[in-house]
Amino acid sequence: MPALQLTDLEWEAIRLSLRVAFFSVAGSLPFGIAVAWLLARRNFPGKWFIDGLVHVPLVVPPVVVGYGLLVLFGRRGPIGAWLYDHLGITLIFTWKGAALAAAVMAFPLMVRAIRLSLEAVDRKLEAAARTLGAGPFDVFLTITLPLALPGVLVGIMLAFARSLGEFGATIIFVGNIPGQTRTLPIAIYTLTQQPDGDLAALRLSVISLVLALGAVVVSEFLARRIELRIRG
Amino acid sequence: MLEFSAEKRLGDFRFAATFRGPPSGLLALYGRSGAGRTTLINMLAGLARPDAGKIALGDRRLFDFDAGIDLPPERRRIGYVFQEGRLFPHLDVKANLLYGHRRAPAAERKIGLGEIVELLGISHLLARRPVSLSGGEKQRVAIGRALLACPQLLLLDEPLAALDSERKAEILPYIERLRDELSLPIVYVSHDATEILRLADQVLLLEQGRIAAYGPVADVFGRPELQRLIGAAEAGALVAAKLESHDEDFALSYLRFAGGRLAIARIAADVGSELRLRIRARDVSIALARPSDLSIQNIIAARIAAIHPADGPYVDVELDAGTPLWARITARAAHDLSLAVGRDVFALVKAVSIDRQTVATRPNA
Numbered sequence: 175m176p177a178l179q180l181t182d183l184e185w186e187a188i189r190l191s192l193r194v195a196f197f198s199v200a201g202s203l204p205f206g207i208a209v210a211w212l213l214a215r216r217n218f219p220g221k222w223f224i225d226g227l228v229h230v231p232l233v234v235p236p237v238v239v240g241y242g243l244l245v246l247f248g249r250r251g252p253i254g255a256w257l258y259d260h261l262g263i264t265l266i267f268t269w270k271g272a273a274l275a276a277a278v279m280a281f282p283l284m285v286r287a288i289r290l291s292l293e294a295v296d297r298k299l300e301a302a303a304r305t306l307g308a309g310p311f312d313v314f315l316t317i318t319l320p321l322a323l324p325g326v327l328v329g330i331m332l333a334f335a336r337s338l339g340e341f342g343a344t345i346i347f348v349g350n351i352p353g354q355t356r357t358l359p360i361a362i363y364t365l366t367q368q369p370d371g372d373l374a375a376l377r378l379s380v381i382s383l384v385l386a387l388g389a390v391v392v393s394e395f396l397a398r399r400i401e402l403r404i405r406g
Numbered sequence: 407m408l409e410f411s412a413e414k415r416l417g418d419f420r421f422a423a424t425f426r427g428p429p430s431g432l433l434a435l436y437g438r439s440g441a442g443r444t445t446l447i448n449m450l451a452g453l454a455r456p457d458a459g460k461i462a463l464g465d466r467r468l469f470d471f472d473a474g475i476d477l478p479p480e481r482r483r484i485g486y487v488f489q490e491g492r493l494f495p496h497l498d499v500k501a502n503l504l505y506g507h508r509r510a511p512a513a514e515r516k517i518g519l520g521e522i523v524e525l526l527g528i529s530h531l532l533a534r535r536p537v538s539l540s541g542g543e544k545q546r547v548a549i550g551r552a553l554l555a556c557p558q559l560l561l562l563d564e565p566l567a568a569l570d571s572e573r574k575a576e577i578l579p580y581i582e583r584l585r586d587e588l589s590l591p592i593v594y595v596s597h598d599a600t601e602i603l604r605l606a607d608q609v610l611l612l613e614q615g616r617i618a619a620y621g622p623v624a625d626v627f628g629r630p631e632l633q634r635l636i637g638a639a640e641a642g643a644l645v646a647a648k649l650e651s652h653d654e655d656f657a658l659s660y661l662r663f664a665g666g667r668l669a670i671a672r673i674a675a676d677v678g679s680e681l682r683l684r685i686r687a688r689d690v691s692i693a694l695a696r697p698s699d700l701s702i703q704n705i706i707a708a709r710i711a712a713i714h715p716a717d718g719p720y721v722d723v724e725l726d727a728g729t730p731l732w733a734r735i736t737a738r739a740a741h742d743l744s745l746a747v748g749r750d751v752f753a754l755v756k757a758v759s760i761d762r763q764t765v766a767t768r769p770n771a
Contacts, residue, residue, distance in 0.1 A: 301453050
């Protein structure tokens with residue numbers, strides 16, 4: 175086997191990981207922006223609770239989060255049963271479930287970055303837009319969000335990288351099924367459990383590093399270009 | 407026609423004001439910072455909510471506490487030019503200008519981009535980003551942006567405060583053009599008497615959240631009891647005059663006014679123009695006899711109408727020279743000259759003391 179050629183199994187793990195990470199970020203981004211906006215701009219009773227809840231995946235063991243997902247989204251779980259009966263969706267032991275697990279684990283990072291950038295947007299500019307005839311949602315789309323875009327990109331990048339690396343919650347919730355839920359970290363774990371898997375595990379580890387670094391570099395580059403466009 | 411009546415409490419500060427704005431022309435809100443000027447226009451714009459009261463513009467009710475009406479800013483159709491411009495940094499100048507225009511009801515888009523760009527002299531800036539503009543350019547774009555939203559009232563909150571005097575002089579003529587060429591009522595907030603004397607038709611003087619005076623600018627600035635609020639250095643008379651001739655050899659302009667002829671430094675107006683200028687009380691001296699061999703160019707016969715005590719060692723002498731004039735002199739001088747009401751005297755005004763920036767092309771306000 176040539177050292178620089180990827181095997182089919184490696185390709186499979188990479189493709190699966192990218193797919194899981196992509197859908198994890200794409201699916202949670204609208205919620206991430208909404209929650210970040212609520213936390214940055216609104217005061218309401220129970221705000222502390224929402225704020226805490228968002229941060230839970232950052233502080234509890236990932237295994238606990240995975241177990242929680244299993245209880246809620248399993249076939250007999252309150253949400254999982256409803257999803258299966260009404261929409262025919264099964265999350266457990268599927269790549270969709272892996273995406274959900276990754277999304278939950280990455281959510282605090284995404285919300286933090288977006289919230290900070292929303293807080294940094296000058297509200298006087300929003301007031302000016304209101305006097306020019308733009309309603310609140312119009313202002314959000316045309317003023318607030320474009321000005322917060324660098325921070326939103328950072329949030330996307332952090333969530334993407336976190337999703338690529340998600341292990342604990344994933345393996346509890348969706349297991350270790352080749353082609354379905356065996357993402358890069360789980361494939362690495364599997365290989366390290368085999369007597370002759372060291373080299374293969376090393377190769378996958380390097381691939382993980384390259385992917386994560388690539389995500390950081392690309393998003394930093396984009397964020398900088400947008401920042402330049404905004405600040406001139 | 408603007409009808410305003412509102413109260414608001416902000417911590418220890420209480421604001422309460424009721425007035426009717428003029429249907430057109432420029433109404434200046436004057437007062438020290440903290441007097442409630444910005445509170446007032448934020449209530450007009452819908453950016454601050456009164457605790458009680460009513461605000462109406464023409465037949466549109468913008469706010470009515472008892473009726474539960476509170477139009478949001480985007481539905482008030484009131485243009486707002488902020489002190490710091492507040493251009494959108496992620497949009498170029500053209501997109502900034504059109505932001506409100508695109509959102510204005512199609513039937514009310516009376517003014518077009520080309521017209522505004524020409525009025526404000528900003529055609530060369532359209533493709534630029536706000537960050538690359540000078541302070542004066544930013545303010546002109548901000549004014550254009552507010553106008554292009556086709557508002558029914560334009561608010562300007564100290565639009566010149568952040569600019570140096572050169573930039574101010576650059577923008578003042580544009581604001582005069584707005585006032586004269588668009589039939590749009592303007593509310594102009596300032597703490598700079600020079601700007602107000604130059605631009606305003608009416609002045610609303612605020613003090614500690616209340617209206618201390620309201621009326622034509624010449625009346626408000628001519629009232630002795632208000633001089634404490636206006637600021638001793640700024641107090642004086644506003645005089646209507648007609649430009650009689652220019653003296654090119656000496657770079658002077660001669661004005662005819664009720665009290666005779668005035669020489670001032672050459673101004674840019676045309677012969678025959680009706681003007682308004684301010685003669686500050688502290689720039690006027692009094693002589694009992696017509697002096698000769700004197701550098702002072704303007705010697706005006708007048709009669710003493712009243713003598714008002716002022717702060718410190720001064721008195722304010724109200725003179726009738728066919729039009730009111732004020733002279734601020736020391737009480738000692740008044741005593742030494744035995745000044746008394748009814749006495750005929752001469753008012754002396756140095757030509758150089760008349761600030762050309764305050765010479766306005768609007769005599770009748």
